[in-house]
Amino acid sequence: MSDETNETSEQPVGETAEAPASPAAGPVPDEVPSSSQAAGEDTSSAPPAGEAPEADASEAAEEPEPEPVAEEPKKEDKKDVIPGANLEPIAIEPDAPELSAEERARLEAEEEERANREAELAAADSDSPADRAPAKMESGARFLATGKRKSSIARVTLLPGDGKFSINGRELAEFFPRPLHQTMVKQPLTVSGYEGNVDVRVRVHGGGISGQAGAVRHGIARALTEVDAELRGDLKRRGFLTRDARVKERRKAGFKKARKKPQFSKR
Numbered sequence: 001m002s003d004e005t006n007e008t009s010e011q012p013v014g015e016t017a018e019a020p021a022s023p024a025a026g027p028v029p030d031e032v033p034s035s036s037q038a039a040g041e042d043t044s045s046a047p048p049a050g051e052a053p054e055a056d057a058s059e060a061a062e063e064p065e066p067e068p069v070a071e072e073p074k075k076e077d078k079k080d081v082i083p084g085a086n087l088e089p090i091a092i093e094p095d096a097p098e099l100s101a102e103e104r105a106r107l108e109a110e111e112e113e114r115a116n117r118e119a120e121l122a123a124a125d126s127d128s129p130a131d132r133a134p135a136k137m138e139s140g141a142r143f144l145a146t147g148k149r150k151s152s153i154a155r156v157t158l159l160p161g162d163g164k165f166s167i168n169g170r171e172l173a174e175f176f177p178r179p180l181h182q183t184m185v186k187q188p189l190t191v192s193g194y195e196g197n198v199d200v201r202v203r204v205h206g207g208g209i210s211g212q213a214g215a216v217r218h219g220i221a222r223a224l225t226e227v228d229a230e231l232r233g234d235l236k237r238r239g240f241l242t243r244d245a246r247v248k249e250r251r252k253a254g255f256k257k258a259r260k261k262p263q264f265s266k267r
Contacts, residue, residue: 101260117180134194135228143226147219150247152207156219158227161199163189167216168203181213188221188240192231214244 099107143158165172165185176182189195200220204212221240225232235241249258256262 120180120184134192134197137198137227143223145219145222145226147215147217147222149214149218149244150207150211152204152211152215154202154204154212154215154219156216156223157201158223159199159201163196164199166201176209176213181209184213185216185220187217188224188235191234191238192224194224194227218243
């Protein structure tokens with residue numbers, strides 16, 4: 001036994017015993033059989049890939065189907081209701097176009113002038129004739145005075161008469177067609193009680209129609225103080241003797257108006 005073991009141990013390491021070739025060994029087929037075929041298993045009964053086995057299908061068929069859950073009734077979607085659809089339509093005026101600065105200033109000036117006229121008319125209505133009788137004037141007497149307003153100058157002459165007006169050779173209604181200006185001119189005579197007792201002759205120039213009316217009123221009030229010095233306090237209290245020198249401010253070089261600057265353009 002020791003000799004046999006020695007022989008086997010002396011066999012070289014790199015050499016291995018060749019397996020006996022099988023008598024039926026032939027050429028190697030192109031397709032190598034799978035491990036299951038090599039093992040001799042029967043694959044005819046195996047289901048094709050991707051299909052569940054019949055046992056699983058039967059088990060799924062035997063399982064009871066879950067009872068359908070009663071779905072809650074869905075709330076009906078409210079239709080989009082436009083608020084105020086049941087109201088009657090109202091005719092809406094189109095938006096007025098935006099006014100420029102010059103138009104806005106002009107409208108403001110007109111509103112201010114209208115307010116001043118209303119205030120003057122209210123003052124004229126409140127003026128009541130004087131209680132005392134007017135002073136007697138000698139025939140041929142003449143009382144001169146100068147009235148001013150803005151850039152208008154009026155030279156007034158009072159004469160004994162029956163209330164006639166002559167302004168630049170024309171009658172009062174012809175020269176001042178607006179009732180406001182006619183009332184303004186007659187205010188000093190109405191307050192002092194001389195309306196209808198004196199004739200008025202006026203030479204006026206410069207300025208506009210409103211400034212000329214103010215100048216005539218100022219000149220008549222000054223002339224009445226020459227006729228009767230006691231009228232001074234009453235006329236001054238109503239503002240007829242005050243020289244109203246307010247005029248429109250002149251335009252400066254580089255400006256649109258008196259103080260309005262041109263708009264800056266970035267581009």
